[in-house]
Amino acid sequence: MPNRFQRFCCRYLKEWKTLDKCIMGIRKAESTKRDLSYEEPTECKFYGAKREENHVEAIYPILDWTDDDVVQFIEARHIQLHPLYYREDGTIDPKRRLGCMCCPLQYYKKRIQSFRQYPGMVRAYCRAAQQYRTEHPDVETVQKYDDVYEWFTRELFYERQEKWEYDKAHQLFGRPDYKQDLQDFFHVKL
Numbered sequence: 001m002p003n004r005f006q007r008f009c010c011r012y013l014k015e016w017k018t019l020d021k022c023i024m025g026i027r028k029a030e031s032t033k034r035d036l037s038y039e040e041p042t043e044c045k046f047y048g049a050k051r052e053e054n055h056v057e058a059i060y061p062i063l064d065w066t067d068d069d070v071v072q073f074i075e076a077r078h079i080q081l082h083p084l085y086y087r088e089d090g091t092i093d094p095k096r097r098l099g100c101m102c103c104p105l106q107y108y109k110k111r112i113q114s115f116r117q118y119p120g121m122v123r124a125y126c127r128a129a130q131q132y133r134t135e136h137p138d139v140e141t142v143q144k145y146d147d148v149y150e151w152f153t154r155e156l157f158y159e160r161q162e163k164w165e166y167d168k169a170h171q172l173f174g175r176p177d178y179k180q181d182l183q184d185f186f187h188v189k190l
Contacts, residue, residue: 001129001155002104009100017047021057029066038063067094108159115156119188126152126182126190149178149190 002009028035041063047054062070071092074081087093099106102114102121115122129148136142145151158164183190 001125001151003155004104004159007104009104015047017054017056019056021059023059023061025062026060027062027065027070070094104155108156112156116186119186122152122182122186122188123190146175147178149182152182153178 026034026038028038038060041061042057042059045056045058047056065073071094073079074092081092082098084098085092085096101118102111102125104111106114126148129151132139133142133148141151145154154164158167179190182188
């Protein structure tokens with residue numbers, strides 16, 4: 001399953017060189033992490049092992065824009081955005097993001113909220129994990145968990161392996177029914 005440390009989804013969908021230059025709408029004002037990570041309005045990014053062949057010049061034209069700068073630009077040019085970028089009252093919300101549903105890079109509480117909002121994603125994750133378990137029975141991660149429901153519970157609700165192992169070792173009533181617990185929590189049939 002994709003998690004904060006193994007995001008194969010990003011590797012195939014976002015972190016792949018297609019051209020020698022790319023323009024990205026990254027802004028420092030989006031988060032403290034971005035403010036600290038991006039200093040220049042352009043940088044050389046590398047993909048894969050062959051560094052000399054797989055570099056891309058990434059250009060960040062709005063890197064120093066504030067939320068107000070973004071709203072003013074959109075309104076001055078009468079740009080129509082996707083409806084999800086608007087608040088209930090019709091004003092632009094520059095803090096909204098249209099990322100992947102249930103993205104493993106989301107803060108874990110936000111990710112749980114996403115799965116609650118889209119419970120079909122719980123079913124899709126478990127189905128994909130079961131297919132992986134069937135096709136790769138000898139992989140260490142697969143062998144670590146009794147079933148996909150235990151695996152999904154670990155990946156979603158626990159940021160640290162130590163906490164998972166502690167809770168698992170100190171359960172009062174034996175092994176939980178992870179499948180039933182997930183069905184009850186997310187209101188989904190697995």
